[in-house]
Amino acid sequence: MESVPENNVVGGDPTQQAQAQTQSSQQTEQQQQVSLMNVPVNSETDALNLMAGFLQVAQRRGAYTLAEASKIMEAINKFGKAPGESNTQSQ
DSSP states (O other), rough: OOOOOOOOOSSSSSSHHHHHHHHHHHHHHHHHHHHHHTOOOOSSSHHHHHHHHHHHHHHHHHHHOOOHHHHHHHHHHHTTTTTTTOOOOOO
């Protein structure tokens, strides 16, 4: 049987990988913010979906407690499936 060195790094520097993931998530959030800012508000449905989107952005930024976030999602789900979200709760 062939021995394998125990301290051999296979996947690269984990610090660099974590930094790349952080930058990627920040870029994704910025892209989502831009897309929300460019959404035209032509109807009440558009307005409601836009408000739900901004609530989700605020939640990702840590603006709400877990209980508040739960209540917000309960309210959003009353109007139907939120944009980009799947409704996993059975009613």
